[in-house]
Amino acid sequence: MPLSRRSLLAGSLGGVTAAALTACGSEVTDPVAGQSAAVPTEPTTITWWCHRLTDRRNGELAPLLIAAFERRHPQIRVRLLKAPSDTDTNRATLTTQIASGSPSPDVFLGDVVWPGQFAYNSLALPLDPYVPQGHWKKYPKPLIDACSAEGGVYALPFFIDESFLYYRKDLLAKHGLRVPRSWEELAHTAAKVRRAGDVGHGFVWQGSVYEGMTVNFTEFLADAGGSVVGPDGSTVTVGGSAGTQALSFMRELVASKVSPSAVTTYIEQDTLDAFISGRSLFLRNWAYAWGASNAEGTKTAGRVGVVPRPGFEGREGSGRSGLGGWSVFVNPHTRELGGALAFARFLSEEGQQVLLRESSYIPALTSALNSRTARQLGSPVLDNARTLELVARPSGTQYYPKVSKALYTGANSAVGGSASVRESLSAMESEVRAALKGAVL
Structure with missing residues (x-):
């Protein structure tokens, strides 16, 4: 299968210069040919x-x-x-x-x-x-x-990373509560245990201005029945009713203090630290958090349960994970x-x-x-x-970093309260559309 060299500048790939691309001339043959x-x-x-x-x-x-x-x-x-x-x-x-x-x-x-x-x-x-x-x-x-x-x-697949809901099984047992079966039940359970003074935070997740927020948002968006782009990979669908439900819920987690306001600065390690130090009842994180939260010397060792992420009430299915x-x-x-x-x-x-x-x-x-x-x-x-x-995130485009930036910036603004959910979704939609065309954002 012959290879064709295209401009890396449009993809913003690490400062590669055009000279590097044309050093071998405009006609590029398959470098593995004959091997x-x-x-x-x-x-x-x-x-x-x-x-x-x-x-x-x-x-x-x-x-x-x-x-x-x-x-x-x-x-x-x-x-x-x-x-x-x-x-x-x-x-x-x-x-x-x-x-x-x-x-x-x-x-x-x-x-x-x-x-x-x-x-x-x-x-x-x-x-x-x-x-x-x-x-x-x-x-x-x-x-x-x-x-x-x-x-x-x-690419050949090597390993998958999947996200899960981690919880303090000892605290749920203490209050006679079950593992939440929906996001709405999780918010109610977290608020109850937090009011009792057993934890400082109800639920921690990754909401900083980076790729982790993109993953969290696309997960909630899928829970609400939506997606960033349509099946054709070019029609932007993030601004519909599913986007409103997903982003509104994420915003409400902070507004109701189920999640701390600092969640808008949290990356994976921050959320793990909050959980294994005993400060949070629930944690959304990747597979590695199971071993880390049960490690000897942590406050959570032997007290942690893990289940698939729940879904929204009235929506079919649960157990979705960012890929x-x-x-x-x-x-x-x-x-x-x-x-x-x-x-x-x-x-x-x-x-x-x-x-x-x-x-x-x-x-x-x-x-x-x-x-x-x-x-x-x-x-x-x-x-x-x-x-x-x-x-999966909409990463099939060579402009994916721009798409992701539009998503995590807009979601962070809404969750942090610097923009309304409606304003954030509108900005996401227009910026993702422009990003897919390679426009400078």
């Missing part, structure tokens, strides 16, 4: 760009994955390149390096919202030609949709195509069992998540993960 996609039989070394992944003991997971791969393919050596932990810095560094034509790294991990940008700007290899027919059916459809752009799939996680990309300039593909596929197939045994990450491979090994672990996060409806 074999077969697993190499001769000694080969590839590089893997990977941020810190942790095992169950908070140690390094990447070396365990590399060791498992090298046992399977002893002729291929994998050299680990440590990526920045900050996602934006990670992305900016990669885009600059790959856009310059660098063959390294051969394989890299990327956020689930990267494929649109990376595909459009020829920063990732299209993978459909290198996998068997029907391969993508091994993974949840929303995840493959998120890995797709420009008419193809540009998070990381996927495996192959550098379109790799000079070790066979080795790179072998390692990328290992991470998304055989390596999924390593994830299960050695870490708390949720495997992307459906058969791994449903395996006997996964069920024997007795993890309530894994058990609940099988039932969740995944809500």
Whole structure:
């Protein structure tokens, strides 16, 4: 499948210059043309760009994955390149390096919202030609949709991240209250326990001016039966009745003091700190919070329950989760195509069992998540993960950062009270529409 180089400037990808794009001339051919996609039989070394992944003991997971791969393919050596932990810095560094034509790294991990940008700007290899027919059916459809752009799939799923509702089971028992089955019941329960003086906050979640607010808003929007864009990916639908219900409820959580006003500054770690210190009854957070909230020495150890997020009363269904996680990309300039593909596929197939045994990450491979090994672990996060409806962000566009900024800025303004719900939704709608066209916001 031939690659075409497009301008990175329109996508605002980490300050890459136009000169870097045209250094090789206006005619760009497929850099992997002529290379074999077969697993190499001769000694080969590839590089893997990977941020810190942790095992169950908070140690390094990447070396365990590399060791498992090298046992399977002893002729291929994998050299680990440590990526920045900050996602934006990670992305900016990669885009600059790959856009310059660098063959390294051969394989890299990327956020689930990267494929649109990376595909459009020829920063990732299209993978459909290198996998068997029907391969993508091994993974949840929303995840493959998120890995797709420009008419193809540009990343192999590695692990999923899903959000859950964490709660203090000891405090609910003390007050004779059940786990809430709707958002309205959660607000009532939180207010009651808070008035009793057992917690300072009823419910904490991520509402700062960043990507986490985008995820929270799109989750509530889906709970209300809505979406940011329509099925065609270009019709903006965020400003309808569902948007009003979702954003009004988020605003009311703060206005009624169920959530603290400081929630408009909270990112994941802030909410986790508030919960494990005993200051909040409920927490919305990702899968990692299960282990963190039960860690030895925390006030919540042994006192935490976890369930899927509830839904709104009168709306069908619950248990929705924003789709998070990381996927495996192959550098379109790799000079070790066979080795790179072998390692990328290992991470998304055989390596999924390593994830299960050695870490708390949720495997992307459906058969791994449903395996006997996964069920024997007795993890309530894994058990609940099988039932969740995944809500993807509208990341198929190369302009996704602009779309996300429009969403998290508008939602934060409404929740914080600096703009009305109506004003915020109107701004979101016009700014998302402009962002999808690549306009400067």
